[in-house]
Amino acid sequence: MRMYSTNGLLFNLNHIDRIQRLRLLAIAPVFIFAVLNTGYQYLISQALHNVTGTSDWRSRMIENFLGEGLEPDIFSALLAGLVHVLPVLIAALLTAGIWERVFAAGRGRQFDSGFIYLAVLFTFFMHPSVSLFHVVFGISFGMVFARGIFGGEGRSFLSPVLVGVAVVQISFPAALADHPIWNNIAGYSGTTSLMTYHQEGFSGLTWSGIEWWDAFVGTTQGLIGTTSVAAAILGGAILVFARVASLRLMVGHIFGLVVASIVFNTIAGGIMDLPWHWHLVLGSFAFGVIFLATDPSSSCVTNSGRWTQGIIAGGLIVLLRVVNPSHPDGVIPVLLLVSMLSPLIDHIVIWFNIRQRTLRHGG
Amino acid sequence: MPEIKNKTVTKAALLGRDYPGTRFEVLVQVGDPVSMGQPVMRDRRRPDILFTAPIAGKVTALSRGRKRSVVSLQIEVGSEPVATVFDVQDSSDGDSIRDLMLRSGIWTALRQRPFGTIPDPHDRPTAFLITAIDTQPLAPDPEQVIALQPEAFSKGAEMLAKMVDVPVYICKSPDADLPEVKSGQVSVAEFAGPHPAGLPGVHIHRLCPVGFGSNSPWHIGYQDVISLGHLVNTGRAAPQKVVSIGGPALHETKMLSVSQGASIEEIINEEVENEEVRVISGSLLNGHNASGDESFLGQRHNQITVLPIRNSPVSDWKLRSFFEIRPGSHITPLIPTTDLDRAAPPGVLPVPMMRALLVGDTERARDLGALELVEEDMAMLSFVCPSKTDYGALLRDVLNQLQKEQSAVV
Numbered sequence: 001m002r003m004y005s006t007n008g009l010l011f012n013l014n015h016i017d018r019i020q021r022l023r024l025l026a027i028a029p030v031f032i033f034a035v036l037n038t039g040y041q042y043l044i045s046q047a048l049h050n051v052t053g054t055s056d057w058r059s060r061m062i063e064n065f066l067g068e069g070l071e072p073d074i075f076s077a078l079l080a081g082l083v084h085v086l087p088v089l090i091a092a093l094l095t096a097g098i099w100e101r102v103f104a105a106g107r108g109r110q111f112d113s114g115f116i117y118l119a120v121l122f123t124f125f126m127h128p129s130v131s132l133f134h135v136v137f138g139i140s141f142g143m144v145f146a147r148g149i150f151g152g153e154g155r156s157f158l159s160p161v162l163v164g165v166a167v168v169q170i171s172f173p174a175a176l177a178d179h180p181i182w183n184n185i186a187g188y189s190g191t192t193s194l195m196t197y198h199q200e201g202f203s204g205l206t207w208s209g210i211e212w213w214d215a216f217v218g219t220t221q222g223l224i225g226t227t228s229v230a231a232a233i234l235g236g237a238i239l240v241f242a243r244v245a246s247l248r249l250m251v252g253h254i255f256g257l258v259v260a261s262i263v264f265n266t267i268a269g270g271i272m273d274l275p276w277h278w279h280l281v282l283g284s285f286a287f288g289v290i291f292l293a294t295d296p297s298s299s300c301v302t303n304s305g306r307w308t309q310g311i312i313a314g315g316l317i318v319l320l321r322v323v324n325p326s327h328p329d330g331v332i333p334v335l336l337l338v339s340m341l342s343p344l345i346d347h348i349v350i351w352f353n354i355r356q357r358t359l360r361h362g363g
Numbered sequence: 364m365p366e367i368k369n370k371t372v373t374k375a376a377l378l379g380r381d382y383p384g385t386r387f388e389v390l391v392q393v394g395d396p397v398s399m400g401q402p403v404m405r406d407r408r409r410p411d412i413l414f415t416a417p418i419a420g421k422v423t424a425l426s427r428g429r430k431r432s433v434v435s436l437q438i439e440v441g442s443e444p445v446a447t448v449f450d451v452q453d454s455s456d457g458d459s460i461r462d463l464m465l466r467s468g469i470w471t472a473l474r475q476r477p478f479g480t481i482p483d484p485h486d487r488p489t490a491f492l493i494t495a496i497d498t499q500p501l502a503p504d505p506e507q508v509i510a511l512q513p514e515a516f517s518k519g520a521e522m523l524a525k526m527v528d529v530p531v532y533i534c535k536s537p538d539a540d541l542p543e544v545k546s547g548q549v550s551v552a553e554f555a556g557p558h559p560a561g562l563p564g565v566h567i568h569r570l571c572p573v574g575f576g577s578n579s580p581w582h583i584g585y586q587d588v589i590s591l592g593h594l595v596n597t598g599r600a601a602p603q604k605v606v607s608i609g610g611p612a613l614h615e616t617k618m619l620s621v622s623q624g625a626s627i628e629e630i631i632n633e634e635v636e637n638e639e640v641r642v643i644s645g646s647l648l649n650g651h652n653a654s655g656d657e658s659f660l661g662q663r664h665n666q667i668t669v670l671p672i673r674n675s676p677v678s679d680w681k682l683r684s685f686f687e688i689r690p691g692s693h694i695t696p697l698i699p700t701t702d703l704d705r706a707a708p709p710g711v712l713p714v715p716m717m718r719a720l721l722v723g724d725t726e727r728a729r730d731l732g733a734l735e736l737v738e739e740d741m742a743m744l745s746f747v748c749p750s751k752t753d754y755g756a757l758l759r760d761v762l763n764q765l766q767k768e769q770s771a772v773v
Binding site for chain 1: 572578695696697698699700701702704705710712713714715730731732749
């Protein structure tokens with residue numbers, strides 16, 4: 001019962017290629033910002049800590065290209081950023097492409113270009129100095145166990161990116177924790193700004209040079225692509241406008257986060273005091289919510305379900321952040337958990353819908 | 364108001380696919396002369412329901428499909444036009460109108476929910492809807508068509524109200540100005556907005572929701588109301604209906620007046636200079652492909668859409684052919700984007716319903732409201748869903764199954 005269009009007109013208006021193109025368009029602003037910010041952070045951190053002669057191949061490459069003691073202008077930031085982002089991206093793309101090809105051949109289906117989007121998203125969740133082996137390991141795990149074995153695009157119940165990133169975070173918890181340049185990032189699990197706040201309060205954040213606007217625009221140290229809330233919102237606007245991602249889901253997350261932060265603010269002090277507008281811009285909350293939580297295949301499919309899922313996830317993220325200081329960010333595990341929960345939420349929504357229909361017709 | 368061109372065709376047909384779930388008993392043979400309005404087929408299970416010839420002439424072909432179902436019964440116009448004259452003197456009470464509708468074949472224009480089939484003459488509906496709004500792309504404006512024969516429309520609506528003896532709703536768009544109908548039972552319901560707003564499914568959902576076999580509204584299109592009025596006024600079946608012909612392959616949308624079931628090939632031969640076209644009886648969204656034995660105007664269709672034939676668009680990613688493993692083996696999944704929520708019939712959860720249809724879960728589809736729907740309600744979802752599945756056809760399978768179970772219980 002398929003209408004393969006012989007005329008190429010009628011049923012191609014919402015082709016899967018359109019969805020994939022739109023997704024790539026939506027991450028374009030994030031990508032540009034990610035490259036520039038990674039390079040910029042590298043350069044200022046390099047100048048600040050005056051780290052030279054590291055054995056890191058990235059540093060050597062940048063020194064070869066640009067020489068030492070650089071001013072962080074836009075060109076050198078771009079170049080330093082590309083040196084950090086491109087190898088990770090290429091490794092992720094190649095690995096994901098190979099797995100896609102393997103599964104396409106094994107299952108006798110067509111090669112699907114959706115892996116490009118996944119590889120880019122995965123790159124954004126990596127530490128700028130990540131070991132390429134870890135990249136290959138993580139994206140392989142995601143592509144195989146959260147995509148390939150379920151049959152590819154749109155058939156998995158978890159986002160391959162989330163699974164891959166979670167596996168890297170869990171498998172290498174201590175990696176790069178005390179990097180000389182990226183000293184504001186707690187290894188693979190994201191920014192330490194939440195931990196800084198936990199330990200030292202607002203003075204800690206101020207001392208690290210983080211203002212709210214910095215965190216919003218994203219000129220802070222962090223995972224490659226997740227620092228900028230502004231760029232993520234721009235991409236999210238494209239997704240929502242093209243009706244690929246659900247605005248309800250995004251607003252639900254924000255609502256859950258705001259309510260949970262206010263509740264914790266009234267309960268106790270310490271990190272629980274962190275106000276909601278800081279929760280919104282710190283860590284990978286905005287990026288994760290806009291690009292990962294709204295993955296249509298692994299989130300709720302009913303509108304009431306989307307609200308519920310968003311509110312639960314937003315609340316859980318705050319909970320994990322404030323009562324579990326060992327995990328500074330909390331976005332990845334919460335999104336995974338809630339993805340798994342989403343069929344149950346949908347099940348309940350469907351049950352209510354059926355019950356309502358039955359009641360309307362008197363049994 | 365656009366000019367309405369009168370178009371006489373030499374061939375017309377009755378199409379089996381216009382009447383889902385009906386098994387036909389053919390009353391004529393190929394070669395027989397028939398007059399306009401003469402019964403040519405009837406419903407095998409409910410022999411009161413007659414299907415009448417749309418034009419006078421000679422039966423030229425009877426094409427059959429799977430399990431000897433009737434695909435089309437074609438009639439070619441004869442030398443002299445003969446029309447059956449019906450006795451309309453006694454149209455005072457419901458039963459005589461019902462009888463007249465059955466005899467003249469106008470009864471077959473009625474549809475009921477659930478299932479979208481022709482209602483049983485012995486049944487009574489719980490509500491009756493006259494669809495005088497059309498939101499499909501390039502469809503004719505009902506207000507203009509009704510304005511050609513306002514008395515016939517009022518008369519037809521009055522007769523229907525008298526016949527069914529339940530609340531009758533005339534569904535129209537807010538800015539349409541329709542002739543007044545002198546009957547206490549008839550009220551006007553206004554629907555505004557883009558496409559699904561004009562579908563009977565939407566009106567039924569708002570006015571008289573369909574339940575588990577307890578509630579059965581009927582509906583009819585505005586052109587059939589005009590036909591009924593014409594019949595009651597003159598004793599003859601209305602010879603023509605107004606259709607629009609348009610689409611991306613044509614420069615402009617035209618209005619034509621053609622006979623019921625007119626041959627689309629003949630209509631478009633004049634209108635289309637470009638030879639490479641695909642013609643659809645009905646709208647782009649849920650019309651039927653008009654080709655071969657089925658290239659005739661559908662009974663409920665008020666428009667003809669003409670599309671240019673283009674080769675499949677060049678893949679946006681040139682490397683794809685390089686990676687292609689088995690051409691055509693790409694089965695795209697259902698991706699539950701928020702587009703689907705806007706295309707969904709009201710009150711129905713789109714993705715759970717589509718999933719139930721895809722796996723053929725009859726029970727779940729019924730619980731989610733399949734009884735409220737027919738193919739045309741799912742058309743927007745098929746249009747938007749990247750999987751390119753024809754959910755209307757899947758829904759019909761489910762409805763057939765449910766109908767079978769229901770008749771087994773009764």
